[in-house]
Amino acid sequence: MPAPARTPVTIVGLGAMGAALASAYVTAGHPTTVWNRSPDKAAPLVARGAAHAPDIRAAVAASPLVIACLTTYEATRAALEPAAAALAGRALVTLNSGAPSGARAMAAWATGHGARFLDGAIKNVPTAVAEPDTLLYYGGDRTVFDEHEATLRVLGGDTQYLGAEPDLAALYEQAVGGTLLPVLLGFFQGAALVTERGLKAETLVPYTRKWLEMVNAVLPTLAAEIDSGDYSQPLSSVGIFHAGIPYDEELGTEHGLDVRWHEPMHDLLRRAMAEGRGEQSVAALVELLRKPEA
Numbered sequence: 001m002p003a004p005a006r007t008p009v010t011i012v013g014l015g016a017m018g019a020a021l022a023s024a025y026v027t028a029g030h031p032t033t034v035w036n037r038s039p040d041k042a043a044p045l046v047a048r049g050a051a052h053a054p055d056i057r058a059a060v061a062a063s064p065l066v067i068a069c070l071t072t073y074e075a076t077r078a079a080l081e082p083a084a085a086a087l088a089g090r091a092l093v094t095l096n097s098g099a100p101s102g103a104r105a106m107a108a109w110a111t112g113h114g115a116r117f118l119d120g121a122i123k124n125v126p127t128a129v130a131e132p133d134t135l136l137y138y139g140g141d142r143t144v145f146d147e148h149e150a151t152l153r154v155l156g157g158d159t160q161y162l163g164a165e166p167d168l169a170a171l172y173e174q175a176v177g178g179t180l181l182p183v184l185l186g187f188f189q190g191a192a193l194v195t196e197r198g199l200k201a202e203t204l205v206p207y208t209r210k211w212l213e214m215v216n217a218v219l220p221t222l223a224a225e226i227d228s229g230d231y232s233q234p235l236s237s238v239g240i241f242h243a244g245i246p247y248d249e250e251l252g253t254e255h256g257l258d259v260r261w262h263e264p265m266h267d268l269l270r271r272a273m274a275e276g277r278g279e280q281s282v283a284a285l286v287e288l289l290r291k292p293e294a
């Protein structure tokens with residue numbers, strides 16, 4: 001039996017991520033058309049069998065499924081504008097980072113030109129594209145996801161549909177991404193502390209990993225507290241975190257580290273204490289984030 005025909009795919013944007021997406025489709029045997037503002041970036045993919053569209057109109061016209069991976073929604077619209085008329089009847093998927101408002105504007109523009117639209121986020125680096133564990137999630141037109149799920153799954157085995165609203169992937173991107181910088185800053189502060197003592201940062205890695213596993217393990221409990229609004233059975237109370245403030249400050253006074261990045265978090269803890277939340281779960285801080293002081 002011959003292998004079933006693979007859906008033709010067009011990749012618009014061949015930066016680090018777009019090139020990885022196109023490469024995954026070439027490897028998986030999909031007829032792959034590529035386009036990039038700077039055309040020289042297409043050469044390595046063409047050498048492996050991709051077709052290089054001479055212009056953006058030809059790129060869009062080449063496939064029923066067009067996946068754009070440029071820097072922003074604005075850049076994507078600018079690039080696709082000359083091909084807007086060719087979008088009618090096609091599925092357009094965007095895979096750039098950006099705010100939910102950008103995703104909604106992109107959806108309105110795309111559907112206004114007759115495209116079916118899905119917005120996604122890829123939660124990993126270009127070298128992880130096509131790996132079985134790589135997470136991508138999508139929001140928008142369910143018919144696009146259902147029709148092209150197998151093709152989208154080429155980009156990562158952990159491919160999920162969030163719902164019909166086209167800004168959901170951008171929303172979850174922001175919601176999940178909020179942990180990244182505070183977690184990394186905490187690691188960098190630890191690295192500054194141990195390296196000042198002549199120890200290697202790498203000595204921290206196994207212990208930090210265990211610590212993050214603990215954080216990982218308590219997330220469902222914290223989420224259940226937030227969803228129920230019941231903070232009365234704390235694993236860790238606001239008061240415990242509040243009592244740790246002097247230890248954070250000591251890192252500055254005793255070890256000469258710049259600990260100013262803690263100040264807004266300490267302020268949040270002090271305000272929670274002032275609201276009488278000392279005995280509540282630390283998850284109650286979400287209530288203060290919901291109502292910032294005027």
Ligand SMILES: NC(=O)c1ccc[n+]([C@@H]2O[C@H](COP(=O)([O-])OP(=O)(O)OC[C@H]3O[C@@H](n4cnc5c(N)ncnc54)[C@H](OP(=O)(O)O)[C@@H]3O)[C@@H](O)[C@H]2O)c1
Pocket residue numbers: 013014015016017018019036037038041069070071072074075076078079095096097098122123124125126
């Ligand atoms: N790289 C990662 O680790 C990673 C991980 C997850 C998500 N992402 C997201 O994926 C998206 C692409 O990232 P990347 O790493 O591929 O970025 P990149 O390497 O900087 O490539 C950016 C791409 O956007 C194109 N572009 C920018 N402005 C344009 C415009 N006005 N008109 C036409 N084309 C334009 C560039 O074209 P030229 O080549 O002509 O400049 C290039 O193809 C971003 O939203 C990023 O946040 C990236």
